[in-house]
Amino acid sequence: MPALAAQPIVYDFVSPSTIVFGWGRRVEVGRLASRIARRAFVVCGSRTLEQSGLPQQFDNLLRQAGVEPIHVPRPASHEPEVSDVDNLTRWLIDRGATDSDCLIAVGGGSTIDLAKAAAALATNSAGVPPSGGSSDRLKPGLQPTSVREFLEGVGSGRTITRPPLPLIAIPTTAGTGSEATKNAVISSYDPPFKKSLRSDLMLPRVVLVDPELTVSVPPHITAWTGMDAITQLIESYVSCRSQPIPRTLAMQGLELAIPAVVEAVRDGSSRSARERMSHAALLSGLSLANSGLGLAHGVAAALGSCAKVPHGLACAVMLRVALRVNRSVCTESFASLAPAITNRTHASTDTAADAVVARIDELCHDLGIPRRLSELGVRPDQIPDLVAGSHGNSLSGNPREISDAELRETLEQMF
Numbered sequence: 001m002p003a004l005a006a007q008p009i010v011y012d013f014v015s016p017s018t019i020v021f022g023w024g025r026r027v028e029v030g031r032l033a034s035r036i037a038r039r040a041f042v043v044c045g046s047r048t049l050e051q052s053g054l055p056q057q058f059d060n061l062l063r064q065a066g067v068e069p070i071h072v073p074r075p076a077s078h079e080p081e082v083s084d085v086d087n088l089t090r091w092l093i094d095r096g097a098t099d100s101d102c103l104i105a106v107g108g109g110s111t112i113d114l115a116k117a118a119a120a121l122a123t124n125s126a127g128v129p130p131s132g133g134s135s136d137r138l139k140p141g142l143q144p145t146s147v148r149e150f151l152e153g154v155g156s157g158r159t160i161t162r163p164p165l166p167l168i169a170i171p172t173t174a175g176t177g178s179e180a181t182k183n184a185v186i187s188s189y190d191p192p193f194k195k196s197l198r199s200d201l202m203l204p205r206v207v208l209v210d211p212e213l214t215v216s217v218p219p220h221i222t223a224w225t226g227m228d229a230i231t232q233l234i235e236s237y238v239s240c241r242s243q244p245i246p247r248t249l250a251m252q253g254l255e256l257a258i259p260a261v262v263e264a265v266r267d268g269s270s271r272s273a274r275e276r277m278s279h280a281a282l283l284s285g286l287s288l289a290n291s292g293l294g295l296a297h298g299v300a301a302a303l304g305s306c307a308k309v310p311h312g313l314a315c316a317v318m319l320r321v322a323l324r325v326n327r328s329v330c331t332e333s334f335a336s337l338a339p340a341i342t343n344r345t346h347a348s349t350d351t352a353a354d355a356v357v358a359r360i361d362e363l364c365h366d367l368g369i370p371r372r373l374s375e376l377g378v379r380p381d382q383i384p385d386l387v388a389g390s391h392g393n394s395l396s397g398n399p400r401e402i403s404d405a406e407l408r409e410t411l412e413q414m415f
């Protein structure tokens with residue numbers, strides 16, 4: 001990547017309207033919701049959080065602020081599928097949800113993506129009033145158009161044109177950055193695909209990040225989600241659609257996350273490690289929403305839809321490979337990331353770029369990330385499906401083109 005000073009500076013940057021970050025700040029949910037809604041549909045994606053009494057605490061805080069809480073039936077604890085989004089959309093429409101209501105999504109990336117997609121479909125798929133205008137009441141009882149019609153690559157080309165129901169995103173893991181992105185990743189297993197519903201309109205209205213909510217995340221999920229954030233920070237930085245503001249954010253995110261992810265895995269109660277990881281994950285979401293991703297995320301989507309490999313684990317496994325595949329065209333960009341990733345200076349751009357690849361390798365080793373696709377339950381005969389399923393928005397951001405033959409060979413070497 002040429003130095004910024006040598007390039008014309010032209011960019012768009014989108015982000016949520018309000019970001020509230022801090023340990024214990026979940027108690028501000030009522031104040032934040034009362035600014036935008038009279039009723040709040042609360043989507044809580046975690047049984048652990050449900051058992052911790054958090055929904056009851058939110059109910060009290062919302063009522064005190066004059067907002068009526070309505071609990072959405074707890075979603076299935078998997079990455080959202082087409083039917084999950086369609087069911088929640090119908091549920092919201094049947095309750096007459098309008099833009100004077102809001103959704104509050106409390107959970108990991110899966111929960112936030114589910115809420116984000118249903119919030120968009122509830123105003124775009126059915127019940128569109130003849131007079132137009134998003135404030136008109138939607139019509140209960142209407143069958144919503146399936147989210148599948150709106151998905152990139154597999155849909156019928158329908159797009160999100162109306163503002164979704166306002167969304168307050170409250171992440172309980174530090175990884176996907178979904179709280180700050182404009183897409184929701186939706187899966188199907190028959191036929192298998194993992195594709196995005198995407199629109200600038202889908203950015204959450206409010207993001208409330210309370211790192212204390214991540215303290216109960218077990219070590220292996222902390223490792224996988226943390227590596228997802230690190231992959232997003234690196235891939236958005238080296239993407240062929242890379243942008244100036246996200247580049248700055250990615251540097252800070254990596255500097256914090258590289259040491260903090262190991263600390264958070266070792267000691268889940270470490271306030272400082274959890275804060276740094278939650279902040280880095282948020283920055284990774286802001287970065288990827290504006291700059292795109294690359295090879296690791298392209299293949300991770302296929303690993304998810306073809307072999308149900310959890311997203312963070314798939315990213316962690318593929319990051320090392322993506323760095324090697326891109327090394328030859330990324331000397332400058334890897335070298336500029338070296339101070340943040342390796343925490344030291346290097347004699348030349350080449351040694352700095354190599355040090356980045358080696359440091360990520362070491363980090364994956366320390367976190368016990370597998371190297372082989374067979375360790376993820378993937379079979380060699382799935383390679384053609386993996387190659388086909390890797391194409392999409394993420395892969396198109398990779399800093400160099402990867403042919404199907406090269407991708408097939410790369411995956412074969414992982415057995």
Ligand SMILES: [Zn+2]
Pocket residue numbers: 176228229232297311315
């Ligand atoms: Zn990701």
